[in-house]
Amino acid sequence: MKSLAGLALRSLWNRRDTAALTVFSIAVSVALLLGVLHLRDDARASFANTLSGADLVVGSRSSPVNLLLYSVFRIGDATNPVSMAIVDKVARHPDVAWVVPISLGDSHRGYRVLGTVPAYFEHWRYGHGKALAFTAGAPFADLYDAVLGAEVAQRLGYRTGDTLVLAHGVGEVSFANHDDKPFRVAGVLARTGTPVDRTVHIGLQGLAAMHVDWTSGAHAPPAERVSADDARHADLTPTRVTAFVVGMKARSAVFLMQRALNEYASEPLTAVIPGVALTQLWQLLGVAEGALLAIACCVVAAGLLGMLTAILTSLNERRREMAILRSVGARPRDVFMLLWLESCLLASAGAAGGILLMYAALIASRPLLLQRMGVAMELGAPTTYDLALLAAVIGTSLLIGAWPAVRAYRRALADGLSIRL
Amino acid sequence: MPSSAAIDLTSVRYAWTAGPPVLDIARFTVASGERVFLEGPSGSGKSTLLGIIAGVLAANAGQVRVLGTDLATLTPAGRDAFRADQVGVIFQLFNLLPYLSVLDNVLLPLRFSAAKRARLTDPRSEALRLLTTLGLAAPELLDRSVAALSIGQQQRVAAARALLGQPALIIADEPTSSLDWDARAAFLELLMRECRAAGSTLLFVSHDRSLASLFDRGVSLASLNRASAP
Numbered sequence: 001m002k003s004l005a006g007l008a009l010r011s012l013w014n015r016r017d018t019a020a021l022t023v024f025s026i027a028v029s030v031a032l033l034l035g036v037l038h039l040r041d042d043a044r045a046s047f048a049n050t051l052s053g054a055d056l057v058v059g060s061r062s063s064p065v066n067l068l069l070y071s072v073f074r075i076g077d078a079t080n081p082v083s084m085a086i087v088d089k090v091a092r093h094p095d096v097a098w099v100v101p102i103s104l105g106d107s108h109r110g111y112r113v114l115g116t117v118p119a120y121f122e123h124w125r126y127g128h129g130k131a132l133a134f135t136a137g138a139p140f141a142d143l144y145d146a147v148l149g150a151e152v153a154q155r156l157g158y159r160t161g162d163t164l165v166l167a168h169g170v171g172e173v174s175f176a177n178h179d180d181k182p183f184r185v186a187g188v189l190a191r192t193g194t195p196v197d198r199t200v201h202i203g204l205q206g207l208a209a210m211h212v213d214w215t216s217g218a219h220a221p222p223a224e225r226v227s228a229d230d231a232r233h234a235d236l237t238p239t240r241v242t243a244f245v246v247g248m249k250a251r252s253a254v255f256l257m258q259r260a261l262n263e264y265a266s267e268p269l270t271a272v273i274p275g276v277a278l279t280q281l282w283q284l285l286g287v288a289e290g291a292l293l294a295i296a297c298c299v300v301a302a303g304l305l306g307m308l309t310a311i312l313t314s315l316n317e318r319r320r321e322m323a324i325l326r327s328v329g330a331r332p333r334d335v336f337m338l339l340w341l342e343s344c345l346l347a348s349a350g351a352a353g354g355i356l357l358m359y360a361a362l363i364a365s366r367p368l369l370l371q372r373m374g375v376a377m378e379l380g381a382p383t384t385y386d387l388a389l390l391a392a393v394i395g396t397s398l399l400i401g402a403w404p405a406v407r408a409y410r411r412a413l414a415d416g417l418s419i420r421l
Numbered sequence: 422m423p424s425s426a427a428i429d430l431t432s433v434r435y436a437w438t439a440g441p442p443v444l445d446i447a448r449f450t451v452a453s454g455e456r457v458f459l460e461g462p463s464g465s466g467k468s469t470l471l472g473i474i475a476g477v478l479a480a481n482a483g484q485v486r487v488l489g490t491d492l493a494t495l496t497p498a499g500r501d502a503f504r505a506d507q508v509g510v511i512f513q514l515f516n517l518l519p520y521l522s523v524l525d526n527v528l529l530p531l532r533f534s535a536a537k538r539a540r541l542t543d544p545r546s547e548a549l550r551l552l553t554t555l556g557l558a559a560p561e562l563l564d565r566s567v568a569a570l571s572i573g574q575q576q577r578v579a580a581a582r583a584l585l586g587q588p589a590l591i592i593a594d595e596p597t598s599s600l601d602w603d604a605r606a607a608f609l610e611l612l613m614r615e616c617r618a619a620g621s622t623l624l625f626v627s628h629d630r631s632l633a634s635l636f637d638r639g640v641s642l643a644s645l646n647r648a649s650a651p
């Protein structure tokens with residue numbers, strides 16, 4: 001057996017060009033499969049943790065997906081606002097630890113403006129409960145302070161102290177600007193890989209101040225406008241917000257509170273548990289996930305078929321090799337084992353190469369994935385799932401490799417000592 | 422040993438699967454230590470007969486005794502082990518594994534035979550001795566890829582491999598047919614000398630009758646074989 005493995009290795013080495021190509025194609029396919037699975041798992045985890053640490057997200061009555069899209073992903077528009085009264089009421093509830101209201105509607109050069117309270121920077125978490133961090137500055141202190149997400153600051157080149165003019169409504173190009181009330185960059189957040197990076201945060205009062213002289217989406221005529229300084233003295237208490245995020249004192253109270261809010265009589269509300277709703281949303285994308293996995297499996301199958309082709313093709317030219325081995329006393333079983341071992345060696349080398357390749361690709365693409373897609377790839381040791389998958393690949397290759405081995409075995413029996421070419 | 426004959430065939434018949442009978446031999450014996458030349462036209466069944474004697478093929482009927490052992494009493498694996506231990510084979514061409522060095526090709530049979538391993542205290546120096554006798558001692562040849570050898574050199578390496586471990590029976594299937602006359606004579610002389618020195622029986626197959634005179638005895642397969650010629 002040991003001696004056969006030695007022969008198999010030498011024989012492979014003798015055909016190292018083809019062998020290397022075969023190993024490489026298996027490695028690439030295995031790396032692709034593992035990579036797709038990792039990417040899927042990490043993307044799912046990143047996605048489900050876009051907002052963590054919050055127990056409920058509450059908005060006016062709509063579908064949970066819609067609520068998530070505008071409150072967490074800041075995509076699309078809220079159907080209706082909720083009253084500040086209900087926000088305050090929830091905040092006063094004995095089981096509630098904190099409440100962070102958020103208001104959307106304006107934009108700055110394609111990035112959404114989010115009105116909120118300073119507590120947002122304390123309670124809004126992402127990933128495994130990671131808090132938002134500042135790379136520069138601090139939460140807003142003044143009425144006209146803004147805190148920028150990492151991408152906003154980087155793309156638009158803002159630093160703390162810079163001023164920016166927000167646009168009314170959302171859209172890349174806006175003609176209705178709040179140029180009479182410019183904001184000052186008070187802080188810049190560290191990158192999170194979540195929609196927070198693409199958000200301009202301002203205070204709820206700042207948001208109200210901007211709109212003090214606006215009625216039903218139109219700026220007042222120039223004569224009736226209120227200057228930025230005068231606006232400071234107006235009543236800026238918000239009456240309505242887009243949604244609010246709730247943290248409970250105890251996990252056990254979450255479901256009760258969710259039910260109470262969903263059934264709240266005086267205002268139609270939808271309350272969702274972010275982790276659950278995000279996972280549901282992810283499952284909507286599950287079709288693409290399955291398709292990706294199927295493609296990866298096909299690529300592995302193609303890699304293994306490539307190995308089969310290479311071995312089968314070599315079989316004819318190796319007929320005399322088998323006769324030589326038979327003549328020195330090799331059993332047909334040895335001939336079978338020799339070829340089977342070659343498949344095992346090729347597939348194992350391919351699988352091992354696949355792991356290395358995947359880690360190499362992972363290390364190379366990690367920063368890009370985090371930055372572009374907000375996916376935090378874990379660089380852990382191979383999981384048992386990975387190993388099971390590799391075992392499946394090697395197991396399949398053993399089955400596939402048995403075919404040429406059986407053919408060589410049959411020929412070894414049929415050919416006798418004659419060497420046929 | 423119950424019989425002094427190295428090879429003793431009685432009423433042996435053989436047909437390839439679903440083919441007409443190729444061999445039908447009433448009696449064929451080779452005495453121990455004898456060097457026999459077996460001759461016959463192409464396709465007459467010479468290689469098939471060697472396959473039966475080497476235990477690679479099993480006769481359909483009759484008795485095949487090799488070195489006193491009735492091959493029919495052995496399992497297929499037993500016949501393979503028997504061949505590994507007792508027989509050395511040289512083919513007409515392409516005797517060597519392309520991925521092994523010259524030396525490793527000579528040592529190849531030891532991978533499959535504990536008996537041959539046991540007969541040699543120092544396999545490497547015995548292999549070198551055989552190669553030297555056969556005129557292949559140049560050290561740069563030993564580790565060379567066999568593909569870089571001339572055909573005559575390859576055949577001599579094959580002879581060294583067949584002789585290694587002193588098998589009692591050497592079977593050679595037209596090992597000289599691709600050599601020119603001088604090389605053929607030199608090769609045969611070396612082969613005979615080594616067989617004599619080791620006391621090995623030699624069964625040598627060729628369709629070149631001019632070689633018959635160099636052997637103890639010449640046999641024509643046509644005279645043995647009652648099966649119709651193809």
Ligand SMILES: Nc1ncnc2c1ncn2[C@@H]1O[C@H](COP(=O)(O)OP(=O)(O)OP(=O)(O)O)[C@@H](O)[C@H]1O
Pocket residue numbers: 414415416418437438440443461462463464465466467468469470628651
């Ligand atoms: N593996 C095989 N399968 C089926 N038939 C075979 C096989 N080997 C040989 N034969 C047939 O058996 C007959 C004898 O072949 P064999 O090789 O023994 O002849 P030979 O005397 O050695 O010829 P040559 O001098 O050309 O080597 C031929 O008719 C051949 O077609």
Ligand SMILES: [Mg+2]
Pocket residue numbers: 467468469594
């Ligand atoms: Mg022949």
